[in-house]
Amino acid sequence: MPDSGDVQAVKASNPGDSQVRVYAVAPRENADPDEIVDGFLEAMTSDDPGxxxxxxxxxxxxxRSWKPEENIAVLTTAPGRDPAVRLADPESTGRTFPLSGRQIATVDASHAYQPKAPxxxxxxxxxVQQLAADGKTKEWRIDKLPKGLVLGEADFLRNYRSVNKYYFASGENWVVADPVYIRQRQDPVTRMDPVAQTVKALLEGPTGWLNPAVDxxxxxxxxxxxxxxxxxTDDQSTLKVPLNKKADHVGAAACKGMAAQLLFTLRDLTSVRVEQVEIQGSGGNRLCLLGKGQAIDEYSPVRNPGGGENPYFVDEHGKLMMLSVDGQRPDKPTEVTGPFGKGTLPLRSVGVDREESYAAGVVQDGRELRVGSLxxxxxxxxxxxxxxxxxxDNxxxxxxWDGRGDLWVADRNPLKPRLWMVPGGRGERIEVATPWLRDGARIESLRVSADGVRIALLVTQDKRTTLQIGRVERTFDDGVQSVAVTDLENAAxxxxxxxxxxxxxxxxLVVVxxxxxxxxxxxxxxxxxxxSASSVLPGLNGVEAVAAPHGEQAPVVADSGNDGIVRLVPGANWxxxxxxxxxxxxxx
Incomplete structure (x- = not known):
């Protein structure tokens, strides 16, 4: 223990520790302007009701006018200020305190997280100074402040957590995830617990970016x-959700879909175990009841989501090989059935459809995409x-492959870069509208989500490769399908x-x-x-490609260059x- 030295101020919150709670402290009598500013910044990180x-x-x-729920500015660290910097008004009636930091994201009123480059x-x-409660003395108080909340990333992650709301892909019968952030504990503004907050967010509708592609x-x-x-939930793990009269006259099919949206949404909340949802009308009457298993079977974008997933790779001879996750020899690859397992047409890269019935292979010279049976x-x-x-390489x-069975590939020809979609993997190819694919932009690789509504793209422009998430929009005119990828967002x-x-x-996503x-x-x-801080996987050198399962039980698989194919089982190292x-x- 040191027995000498100066006393130094430290932040009250412990970065990354969601168990730490900050209790706001009211301003003391005759507090100076510095104390008022520091006290307010600390009080913003608390769970104080209202x-x-x-x-x-x-x-x-x-x-009266401050609305902390309308916006959150997320900074790398708690907002700082130099105590020596305080700007007096020309009339000397107030003080201005500049806030410093590097902003990395904004969370809007719909709870949507929007990242940005720092x-x-x-x-x-x-x-300013205002009259105190006694009507005689004056006290310093804040009269102008940033909109909403200003939080360091550690305080944000301590107070908020990510959950997926679920909506239906437009015109389809499977669900699409829409991530938002809610309070870890009771919401200071609405006084709702996390379950009620999550349901409220679902009922408010999809976030603006996803809205055009879902219902x-x-x-x-x-x-x-x-x-x-x-x-x-009750002792049967049933969650009863009472709604207002707007839901009183829904039909059986619509009510079942509503219950499915609730079940998928609530399964991410570890604080509650929901096996079935009962939707109640404004009078407390039951409108419908749906179990979790039925919802997954009927509305999941992934067929047999609880079943095993097997990784595939291309061996040194260009043959397609499979690794059995559940087998006794997970490190013993087997040749797949079908033409790609024979090696008669050596492959450069491959994609396997989600039912593991067909594979699509790009031949070794990168010129042709062929589809064969497994x-x-x-x-x-x-x-x-x-x-x-x-x-x-061009x-x-x-x-x-997306969950619809459609096949996607990019032609990286610098003279005419294009994105193609092949309906069913064997239909007439469709050129996807990509208005952003210009000015030297190039698609390095792509992965389509299981629901077919979102696509992850690695796009190179100005010698920098970034991860972009695009929204897939499909339209039909006299039976002719048109497809576009729009509104790219930088996800990293x-x-x-x-x-x-x-x-x-x-x-x-897993990203290298x-x-x-x-x-x-x-x-x-x-x-x-x-x-989050826990999102980094164990270190691995020279990773050239990575593949992850849809579920959490199968291992992450990677091509580590000189070390070949490696795998990461949950809780272990590569x-x-x-x-x-x-x-x-x-x-x-």
């Missing part, structure tokens, strides 16, 4: 019954897509360069990338761009599987 204590640092007018945060807090089964205006702030030795049909680029990317703005990406669940001035890392990233091989993939 942020009542934080409002005590504000003037009456500011306390940038200087430029806001300030202004304090909800809830009638417009549907809300929780007035006064409901807590939702809890169950019979039938002859390979003609190529479904062909590239005319001069160099192999030809076809690795292919990817803090990564300087991204090498490989794979879907790892409904709204999570490098931060500015850093080393290569393999980590999980949410599709909204948010991450283990070698095959010395020679590449292009690892899971179905999809």
């Amino acid at each position: 942020f009542a204590t934080a409002r005590k640092y504000l003037t009456k007018q500011a306390a 940038a200087e945060y430029a806001e300030s807090i202004h304090v 909800t089964r809830f009638p417009s205006g549907t809300q929780l019954r007035e006064g409901v702030t807590t939702l809890a 169950s019979t030795d039938e002859e390979l049909p003609a190529p479904v897509v062909t590239s005319t680029a001069a160099q192999p 030809r076809l990317s690795a292919p990817s 703005p803090r990564l300087e360069s991204v090498t490989s990406v794979s879907w790892a669940g409904p709204s999570r 990338g490098t931060e500015a001035g850093g080393v290569q890392q393999v980590r999980y990233v949410q599709t909204d761009g948010s991450t 283990q070698p599987v095959v010395k020679e091989g590449g292009s690892p993939v899971y179905p999809g």
Whole structure:
């Protein structure tokens, strides 16, 4: 223990520890302006109901107009200020305190997380003197402040957690994840517990980015019954959800879809175990009841989501091989049935459909994309897509299948870069509208989500490769399908360069990338761009490609360059599987 030295101020919150709680402290009598500003910044990180204590640092007018729920500015660390910097007003009636930091994200009123490349945060807090409660003395209070909340990343992750809301793909009968952030505990503004918060967020509708591609089964205006702030399961793990009269007259099919949206949404909440949902009308009457198993069977975008998933790779001879996850020899690859297992047409890269019935292979020179059976030795049909680029690395990317059975591939020809979709894997190819694919932009690789609504793209432009998430929009005119990928969002703005990406669940990706001035890392990233300290996987050198399962039981598989194919079992370190091989993939 040191017995000398100066006393130094430290932040009250413990970064990354969700068990730490901050209790707001009201301003002391005759507090100086510095104490008012520091006390308010600390009070914003608390769970104080209604942020009542934080409002005590504000003037009456500011306390009435401040809406902490409308916006959250997330900084790398808690907002800082230089105690020596305080700007006096010309009339000397107030003080302005600039806030410093680097902003990495914004969370809007719909709870949507919007990442951004770290940038200087430029806001300030202004304090003035007002009459105290005794009507005689004056006290310093804040009259101008940033909109919403300003939190360091550690405080944000301590107070908020990511959950997936679920909506239906437009015109389809399977669900799509829509990640948002809710409070870890009771919401200070609505006083709702996490379950009620999550249901409320679901009823408010999809986030703006996803909205054009999804539908909800809830009638417009549907809300929780007035006064409901807590939702809890009974001894049968049934959650009863009382709604207002907007839901009173829904049909049986729509009600079943509503219950499915609730079941998928609530399964991410570890604090509650929901086996079935009962939807109640405004009078407390049961509208419908649905079990979790039935919801998964009928509405999941992945067929047999609880079944085994097997990874595949291309060996040194260009043959397609399978690794059995459940077998006694998970490190012993087996040749697949069908033409790709024979090696008569050596492959460069491969994609396996989600039912593991067909594979799509790009031949070794990158010029042709062919589709073959994984169950019979039938002859390979003609190529479904062909590239005319001069160099192999400028030809076809690795292919990817969505849950609809459609096949996707990019032609990286610099003279005419294009994105193709092949309906059913064998239909007439469709050129996908990509208005952003210009000015030298190039698609390095792509992976389509199981629901077919989102696509993860590695896009190179100006010598930098970034991870972009695009929304897939499909239209039909007289039976003719048109497809577009629109509204690209950078899902990993803090990564300087991204090498490989794979879907790892409904709204999570595994990414291989490098931060500015850093080393290569393999980590999980949410599709909204948010991450956590626990998302980094064990270190692995020279990763060229990565593949992750849709579920959490099967291992992550990677091509580690000189070390060949390796795998990462949950709770263990990377283990070698095959010395020679590449292009690892899971179905999809």
